[in-house]
Amino acid sequence: MASRKRVFDLLRTINVASCQCPAHGYRGNIHVTNDTPLKDYAFEIKNSTVRYGLGVTREVGMDLVNFGAKNVCVMTDSNLVSLNPVKAVLDSLTKNGINYQVYDKVxxxxxxTSFKDAVVFAKNGNFDSFVxxxxxxxxxxCKAANLYYCDPEADFLDYVNAPIGKGKPVFVQLKxxxxxxxxxxxxxxxxxTCIFDFEEIHAKTGISHxxxxxxxxxxxxxxxxTLxxxxxxxxxxxxxxxxxxxxTAIPYNERGPAPPNPALRPTYQGSNPISDAWARFCLQTIQKYFTRSVYKADDIEARSSMHLASTMAGVGIGxxxxxxxxxxxxPIAGNVKSFVAKDxxxxxxxxxxxxVVVTAPAVFRFTAASDPEKHLEAANLLGADISGKKKSDAGEILADTILKYMEALKIENGLSQLGYSSDDVPSLVKGALPQQRLLQLTPIPQSEEDLSMLLENSLTVY
Ligand SMILES: NC(=O)c1ccc[n+]([C@@H]2O[C@H](COP(=O)([O-])OP(=O)(O)OC[C@H]3O[C@@H](n4cnc5c(N)ncnc54)[C@H](O)[C@@H]3O)[C@@H](O)[C@H]2O)c1
Ligand SMILES: [Fe+2]
Structure with missing residues (x-):
């Protein structure tokens, strides 16, 4: 396992020596030649097959039969295991004669550590599919369990995003x-993508392929x-x-270099017209339904709409x-001290x-200069009146719009209410630096001082 010192040594080496393109965040040892165009000129959209509908869980058993599944690993957590969603899945598996074992310790x-526990369960199960x-x-x-089950010789860090892990591409066939x-x-x-808190460095990272x-x-x-x-x-x-x-991510054609082989185009490619369409839909849905969906548990229209928006935003971010x-x-999540969240x-x-949202007002004030029109459009899709507004006010307008939602939904007043003070800012910045894959998608380059400023400005937000 990597020591903390090794992680930061690696970081320093990478910051100094490597090309600063997001593509390199998880390419492992793949070399990009000098004749590769400095900027990418293409993007591609990949997605899981998505099936949406009220009650559609009843079909999962038939899907598994169609896959030829004989022995299925069902993963959930200790709370959901006794609630309707898991019950509906197990009913469908039983009706369709599928053998399964349930892992409810997520x-x-x-x-x-918790990823590894799930991997051990999977390795002991001889499973042919996962739900x-x-x-x-x-x-x-579940994604991590499937990966290490299918590559049992792999070291855990082999697949973890560089520079924390080796960022190895996944060539094994997954279930x-x-x-x-x-x-x-x-x-x-x-x-x-699958995200976990890497306990050794008190920051989240992930595996992405x-x-x-x-x-x-x-x-x-x-x-x-039941949410x-x-x-x-x-x-x-x-x-x-x-x-x-x-x-608002850096546009795909401003990120670079272009990959020497299309298989090497990064998962996270920057904003593009297709993911923008998903994002616009989501922002409009949020304007219409978000508050309703939180406060009215039985508002099926609002809850269904947010559920669909969540998948659509997933296609955008994916x-x-x-x-x-x-x-x-x-690092904000990874360094948690004593904040306990209800439910x-x-x-x-x-x-x-x-x-994520606690720094959003500061972040979008900062990034607005990259594309004021798009920041204004986002504010407008979320409900702000932008008629006659100046481009130079885009950051402030979007930040105010975000703050209105945060206030209406009673979000804590900044990092200080989550247990942090100015003294914690340097360690939070240190924890953010390994997230090069994300920082490099920011539409404006940022220094360590900028990150400190954004965190300082997020200590209290109202
Ligand atoms: N892979 C990705 O692309 C991606 C993207 C964003 C976030 N994440 C990661 O996902 C995790 C957060 O996931 P989350 O926000 O979906 O919440 P969660 O899975 O952590 O669940 C939060 C709580 O809600 C409960 N819960 C969930 N659904 C419920 C339901 N229908 N009824 C009753 N209780 C329910 C759970 O039991 C749990 O106690 C984080 O680790 C985050 O980093 C991953
Ligand atoms: Fe997220």
Whole structure:
């Protein structure tokens, strides 16, 4: 396992020696030749097959029969295991004569240790397919379990994003995985990413490769009816930031270099017209339904709409990527001290959506200069009146719009309410630096001083 010193030595080496393109964040040892164009000129959209419909979970058993599955690993967490979403899945498996074993020990906000526990379960099971029923924590754990089950000789860090791990591409054949999300949400059901808290450095990182994408995503809004208010709220802000960050990420044709082989085009490619369409849809849906979906648990229209938006934002981020709010969120979540979130268990946890949105007002004030019109458009899609507004005010207008949502949904007043003070800023910056894959998708280059400023400005937000 990498020592903390090794991680930061690596970081220093990479910052000094490597090309600063996001593509290099996880290419491992693949060499890019000098004749590669400095900027990319193409983007591509990859996605899991998505099936959406009220009650559609009843079909999962038939899907597994169609895959030829005989012995299925069902992954979930200890809370969901006794709730309707898991019950609906197991009913369908039983009706269709599928053998299964349930792993219900997924950790909410997983760590490398909890990923490894799920891998051990998978390795002991001789499974031919996987089904994940839950939020991002469950789906991400299931992707990792599938990967290391199918490559049992791999060292854990082999596949972890560089510079923390080796960022090895996934060439082994993975087992079919079906993802059934129950939050709205991470969009993990369509992405080739799994995120975990790397305990040794107190920051999140992940594994990212297109092969990790679930074969099928079953999007059943009925599952959101049991979502507690806090989870609907925080996971909704994850969708909110996915849409805003993928929409404002560096454009694909300003990121570079172009890959020498299309197979090497990075998963996160920057904003592009197709992911922009997803992001616009999500921002409009958020304007119409987000608050309703949080406060009215039985508002099936609002909850269904946010569930769909979550998957759509997943398609956006799964191809365009996210940037600074997520880059800063990983050490914010990883260094949690004593903040305990209602409905997320009893352990100190800063839920992902909360860790992401808390810096959003500062981040978008900072990035607006890259493309003021797009930042104004985002504010408008979220409900702000931008008529007659100046481009130079774009950052302030978008930040104010975000703050209105945060206030209406009673989000904590900045990092100080999550247990941080100015003294913590240097260690948070250190934890953000390994997130080069995300920082390089930010539309404006940023120094360590900029990151400190963004965190200082997020200590209190109202
Ligand atoms: N892979 C990706 O592309 C991606 C993207 C964003 C975030 N993430 C990761 O996903 C994780 C967060 O996932 P999340 O926000 O979906 O939440 P979660 O999976 O951590 O679940 C949060 C809590 O809500 C409960 N819950 C979930 N669905 C429920 C339901 N329908 N009814 C009742 N309770 C329910 C869970 O039991 C848990 O206690 C983080 O680790 C984050 O880093 C991954
Ligand atoms: Fe996210």
């Amino acid at each position: 950790r909410v906000e997983p760590t490398d 994940a029923v839950g939020g991002g924590s469950v789906m991400d754990t 079919p995985m079906i993802a059934i999300p129950t939050t709205s949400g991470t969009g993990s059901e369509t992405t080739g 297109t092969a990790l994408r679930p074969h099928l995503a079953i999007i059943d809004p009925l599952h959101t009816l 507690p208010e806090t989870v609907a709220n925080y996971s909704g802000f994850d969708v909110f930031c996915h849409a805003l960050e993928s929409f 191809n365009a990527g996210v940037h600074l709010c997520h880059g800063l969120a990983y 997320y268990g009893t352990a100190p946890i800063i839920p992902h959506g909360l860790s």
